[in-house]
Amino acid sequence: MTKKKKKVLRKQERSTEEIVSGVKAGIRSDLAQAITLVESNAARHFSKSQDILQELMPDTGKSVRIGISGVPGAGKSTFIEAFGLYLCSLGKKVAVLAVDPSSTRTGGSILGDKTRMEQLARHPQAFIRPSPSSGTLGGVHRKTRESILLCEAAGFDVILVETVGVGQSEAIVRDMVDFFLLLVLTGAGDELQGMKKGIMELVDAIVVNKADGENAAKARKTAEEYKQILHFLQPATEGWETKAFTCSALYDIGIVQTWNTIIEFLETTTASGEFDKRRNEQKKTWLYTSVKRQLEMMFFQNNEVKKQLPVMEEEIQEDRISVSAAVKQLMEIYKKGQ
Amino acid sequence: MTKKKKKVLRKQERSTEEIVSGVKAGIRSDLAQAITLVESNAARHFSKSQDILQELMPDTGKSVRIGISGVPGAGKSTFIEAFGLYLCSLGKKVAVLAVDPSSTRTGGSILGDKTRMEQLARHPQAFIRPSPSSGTLGGVHRKTRESILLCEAAGFDVILVETVGVGQSEAIVRDMVDFFLLLVLTGAGDELQGMKKGIMELVDAIVVNKADGENAAKARKTAEEYKQILHFLQPATEGWETKAFTCSALYDIGIVQTWNTIIEFLETTTASGEFDKRRNEQKKTWLYTSVKRQLEMMFFQNNEVKKQLPVMEEEIQEDRISVSAAVKQLMEIYKKGQ
Numbered sequence: 001m002t003k004k005k006k007k008v009l010r011k012q013e014r015s016t017e018e019i020v021s022g023v024k025a026g027i028r029s030d031l032a033q034a035i036t037l038v039e040s041n042a043a044r045h046f047s048k049s050q051d052i053l054q055e056l057m058p059d060t061g062k063s064v065r066i067g068i069s070g071v072p073g074a075g076k077s078t079f080i081e082a083f084g085l086y087l088c089s090l091g092k093k094v095a096v097l098a099v100d101p102s103s104t105r106t107g108g109s110i111l112g113d114k115t116r117m118e119q120l121a122r123h124p125q126a127f128i129r130p131s132p133s134s135g136t137l138g139g140v141h142r143k144t145r146e147s148i149l150l151c152e153a154a155g156f157d158v159i160l161v162e163t164v165g166v167g168q169s170e171a172i173v174r175d176m177v178d179f180f181l182l183l184v185l186t187g188a189g190d191e192l193q194g195m196k197k198g199i200m201e202l203v204d205a206i207v208v209n210k211a212d213g214e215n216a217a218k219a220r221k222t223a224e225e226y227k228q229i230l231h232f233l234q235p236a237t238e239g240w241e242t243k244a245f246t247c248s249a250l251y252d253i254g255i256v257q258t259w260n261t262i263i264e265f266l267e268t269t270t271a272s273g274e275f276d277k278r279r280n281e282q283k284k285t286w287l288y289t290s291v292k293r294q295l296e297m298m299f300f301q302n303n304e305v306k307k308q309l310p311v312m313e314e315e316i317q318e319d320r321i322s323v324s325a326a327v328k329q330l331m332e333i334y335k336k337g338q
Numbered sequence: 339m340t341k342k343k344k345k346v347l348r349k350q351e352r353s354t355e356e357i358v359s360g361v362k363a364g365i366r367s368d369l370a371q372a373i374t375l376v377e378s379n380a381a382r383h384f385s386k387s388q389d390i391l392q393e394l395m396p397d398t399g400k401s402v403r404i405g406i407s408g409v410p411g412a413g414k415s416t417f418i419e420a421f422g423l424y425l426c427s428l429g430k431k432v433a434v435l436a437v438d439p440s441s442t443r444t445g446g447s448i449l450g451d452k453t454r455m456e457q458l459a460r461h462p463q464a465f466i467r468p469s470p471s472s473g474t475l476g477g478v479h480r481k482t483r484e485s486i487l488l489c490e491a492a493g494f495d496v497i498l499v500e501t502v503g504v505g506q507s508e509a510i511v512r513d514m515v516d517f518f519l520l521l522v523l524t525g526a527g528d529e530l531q532g533m534k535k536g537i538m539e540l541v542d543a544i545v546v547n548k549a550d551g552e553n554a555a556k557a558r559k560t561a562e563e564y565k566q567i568l569h570f571l572q573p574a575t576e577g578w579e580t581k582a583f584t585c586s587a588l589y590d591i592g593i594v595q596t597w598n599t600i601i602e603f604l605e606t607t608t609a610s611g612e613f614d615k616r617r618n619e620q621k622k623t624w625l626y627t628s629v630k631r632q633l634e635m636m637f638f639q640n641n642e643v644k645k646q647l648p649v650m651e652e653e654i655q656e657d658r659i660s661v662s663a664a665v666k667q668l669m670e671i672y673k674k675g676q
Contacts, residue, residue, distance in 0.1 A: 197572045198536035234535040295633040327628045
């Protein structure tokens with residue numbers, strides 16, 4: 001066995017205790033390994049990751065969790081790089097995580113490698129983690145939540161959770177962050193119409209990116225249009241009026257305003273108690289969602305259920321059987337097969 | 339035993355076959371009894387109601403299902419009465435059902451008795467059914483869906499499903515109707531801000547009621563404002579632009595326009611295939627929702643789970659245990675207790 005191989009092996013076999021103390025000390029290789037364990041689908045890794053997490057629980061919860069969403073092309077990477085570097089310049093430690101439901105289909109990752117945010121990736125106060133490359137959306141959900149906790153235990157002050165906004169991802173991200181920011185482009189009319197249902201009522205700020213050069217005036221107009229519509233919609237956070245403004249991540253414009261908006265948000269919601277209320281609700285929701293998902297997984301992965309479900313679906317489509325009767329039959333099949 | 343008591347008893351004991359043929363023949367006392375069985379929480383009634391439903395399945399699906407929502411005071415009763423009477427005048431048979439989640443708390447019913455819609459209630463082509471007066475929202479959900487099917491089997495052409503719009507009720511109604519109408523009042527700015535999240539993206543038409551006398555101009559302005567906002571939002575139905583117009587149910591204004599809008603909607607969505615697509619999706623959603631609800635009910639009503647759940651919740655709130663660890667423990671408790 002070569003020296004190198006031995007080293008790799010030893011690294012792979014680091015104990016729960018070693019990883020826990022490493023994460024606590026802010027050692028990023030240990031944090032990375034803890035996240036890898038959390039993301040792993042192997043049963044052995046799962047139990048180890050849970051032990052690590054359990055040990056680290058008292059050190060969690062102390063960061064600002066910020067969600068960032070936007071369609072591809074809105075400039076999320078550029079924005080996160082500019083925003084992250086600004087936070088680092090303020091002395092903050094910044095972690096970037098991603099929720100990417102599309103990766104479950106393509107096997108790819110929206111972050112790919114770290115080349116998208118080269119400067120930030122090299123910064124000693126930053127930590128960038130590509131999105132989990134496999135697993136169900138539900139799995140990604142759990143994994144990202146637990147990765148947030150691990151980053152917090154490692155001393156990161158700000159966690160940026162990025163999502164491309166496919167399927168239910170925004171609702172899921174909303175449920176794990178304190179502040180949710182939507183990055184958009186100009187051309188509000190068309191842009192808005194292509195927007196997902198209810199998305200404007202999930203976010204705390206809409207930031208129109210690429211407000212530079214000839215595009216600046218148009219971007220300001222777009223932000224004004226958003227403001228008008230937001231006026232008629234329900235805010236995502238009680239006691240906080242959803243903001244709309246412009247930025248140019250490429251030219252570092254509006255980055256300070258973004259952070260100041262978040263600070264104002266934190267002050268407002270902390271004073272009103274909304275901040276703690278949401279965090280507590282998020283924990284509760286996470287528990288209930290996890291329980292339900294577990295119950296569903298057990299049911300839908302049952303072999304007999306798997307066989308009968310498509311049959312029942314067809315019977316229902318053809319109105320040959322009532323839904324209640326189908327449910328009753330499926331439950332009997334499930335109980336027998338358990 | 340008096341004659342009257344005997345009669346009641348006999349009526350209560352009508353067989354499955356008698357009720358099935360009665361419903362098919364459009365006998366409203368049989369329809370009413372079938373719905374009562376569907377609404378009952380007694381196990382014996384449940385199985386009888388399911389037998390009845392199973393027999394009637396081939397006769398279901400042929401009506402137009404219309405959801406009507408609006409805040410208290412928007413004039414839903416007056417609107418339904420005017421609209422229902424107009425449909426009767428066209429020779430249609432009209433059934434009115436209600437989804438009222440609030441009744442689960444108050445034990446009351448939004449329809450109360452039929453005095454709210456006196457004329458319609460007396461009309462030989464109309465059938466008004468107060469909302470189920472007990473049960474969980476999930477239960478009301480199932481009951482109303484099954485009541486729709488029973489009304490269809492009894493030959494009703496149009497089913498109006500009314501809801502007060504508490505909690506998740508609009509999303510639930512959206513999932514059981516073809517066309518969803520939101521009744522609102524003037525004063526859009528304030529009204530709109532008090533509106534539930536995402537509601538405008540659930541409906542196919544927003545009708546500003548009480549557009550009469552001095553209020554007419556204001557109502558038209560409100561409808562225009564809605565149109566502008568709708569332009570920026572996602573329509574509820576693919577290929578259908580959500581409409582906004584005014585009506586005065588009290589003075590029978592805009593009632594014909596409402597029905598003509600629905601006819602246009604039906605023609606458009608039938609031609610595009612969207613109508614059938616939605617109906618099929620609704621059936622599938624109903625099946626999956628029912629299965630999940632059943633699984634959750636079994637879990638959360640388990641005695642050991644009931645005891646441990648509050649303990650776990652507190653542990654999680656205090657960050658003493660991770661969510662995954664709590665889920666794992668709860669699942670073990672559940673499996674043991676089964």
